[in-house]
Amino acid sequence: MRAIVHEGKDGLEGLKLKEMQNSQPNDNEVRVKVHTAGMNRRDLAVVTKRHKAEDPALIPGSDASGTVESVGKSVTKFQEGDEVIVNPGLGWQKNSDAPPEGFEIVGLPDHGTFAEYYTCTEDHLERKPEHLTFEEAGVLPLAALTAYRALFTRGDLEAGQTVMLPGIGSGVLTFCLKFAKAIGARVIVTSRSESKQKEALKLGADVAISTEENWQEALASEQVDLLIETIGNATFNKSLDIVRKGGTIVTFGSTTDDEVTINIRQFFYGQYNLLGSTMGSAEEFREMLGFISEHKIKPQLDKVFSMEEYKEAFEYIQKSKNFGKIGFHVR
Incomplete structure (x- = not known):
């Protein structure tokens, strides 16, 4: 063969x-x-x-x-x-x-x-x-399963909440965008590429900004409940700064340096949740297939x-x- x-x-x-x-x-x-x-x-x-x-x-x-x-x-x-x-x-x-x-x-x-x-x-x-x-x-398979576990099993995303997806464009994050909108969540995306920002808005993203700009200034009125962090060192502290107190960061990848340094006092005073995620089980795979069939997601x-x-x-x-x-x- x-x-x-x-x-x-x-x-x-x-x-x-x-x-x-x-x-x-x-x-x-x-x-x-x-x-x-x-x-x-x-x-x-x-x-x-x-x-x-x-x-x-x-x-x-x-x-x-x-x-x-x-x-x-x-x-x-x-x-x-x-x-x-x-x-x-x-x-x-x-x-x-x-x-x-x-x-x-x-x-x-x-x-x-x-x-x-x-x-x-x-x-x-x-x-x-x-x-x-x-x-x-x-x-x-791999991207959709990863997105499903990160959003729902680990991130516990619900309708009406706001999820942020830095670095939109990957297969996983485009699934995250579609899955989140399917349940009625608000979605913020970032990208260095203006064309990818525009494509994300076409797919239903509510807000699209540049990865390189000041997120706190650009999103001054937003409350981010869940942030999916896949970039790593280049954006991790910007991610931590933008999530609401008591909010959650789920990470499953790093396209820049793996090691990050954080202000641990800021972290525990903010009552943040930091969760890792990796793909998912066969049970979650079947749940994900049921979800995309129910919502006719492609x-x-x-x-x-x-x-x-x-x-x-x-x-x-x-x-x-x-x-x-x-x-x-x-x-």
């Missing part, structure tokens, strides 16, 4: 399109003919930071939608021809405060979804929501590349050109 593979060289130079073995499903496994494989910034991190040239060949990718091509003899949940979507989390079935020991994400350390076929156990697949195309479903689909355009796709997400999700058209 054709697959996008990383081997032989560090970074993006190690990427290539080549033939790989197409494994037969074991008794409890399902082999999916991949239609669309979604791309995340994690895939960039895998090939630039974690996967080294001396390691064995690796197929990256955590997201996919497709059609069941064959099933093992013990599989009861699916049959050939079913339209499915991949849950990118491995080993986290039940809701819990944190991922259990052994939790992994599809695409490292084992092969991922950037291939013509993907094989996994039946409990890591769900039926594709009927209102989504294969392209939309294929770019959904991903903000930026661009779908061919498999031959793998280099362009990785460079595109590396430069943060996307507003929303990107992916590969496999079939």
Whole structure:
């Protein structure tokens, strides 16, 4: 089978399109003919930071939608021809405060979804929501699950509250925007890009400002209940300054420096809540799919590349050109 593979060289130079073995499903496994494989910034991190040239060949990718091509003899949940979507989390079935020991994400350390076929156990697949195309479903899983847990499980966002999303444009934050508006929350976004600010307003954001301006001056009359922090050191103290006393910051990523310094006295006098979040459980994945089906939510689909355009796709997400999700058209 054709697959996008990383081997032989560090970074993006190690990427290539080549033939790989197409494994037969074991008794409890399902082999999916991949239609669309979604791309995340994690895939960039895998090939630039974690996967080294001396390691064995690796197929990256955590997201996919497709059609069941064959099933093992013990599989009861699916049959050939079913339209499915991949849950990118491995080993986290039940809701819990944190991922259990052994939790992994599809695409490292084992092969991922950037291939013509993907094989996994039946409990890591769900039926594709009927209102989504294969392209939309294929770019959904990791980002939508991350957004759902950050907003609702961890952030406990409710209708009428205000959520702020610094650095709008990523797949996760565009889902956060759509999810928050679906329940009747007020949404503030920031971006260095005026075009991304305008796109966010078109999607329903109530306020859009520059990431680089003084947030307190720009939002003098706003009360931010929940802030989703994914930038890290460059904005963390601005985030802390803008959240109302007793408000909450949920963080699950850092596109700038990981380490931040805060005034701990300001923090405890303000009674702030700082919560970490990571993707979500299989239960939350099913809850999220139910939520998007109920509200007929679709991903903000930026661009779908061919498999031959793998280099362009990785460079595109590396430069943060996307507003929303990107992916590969496999079939």
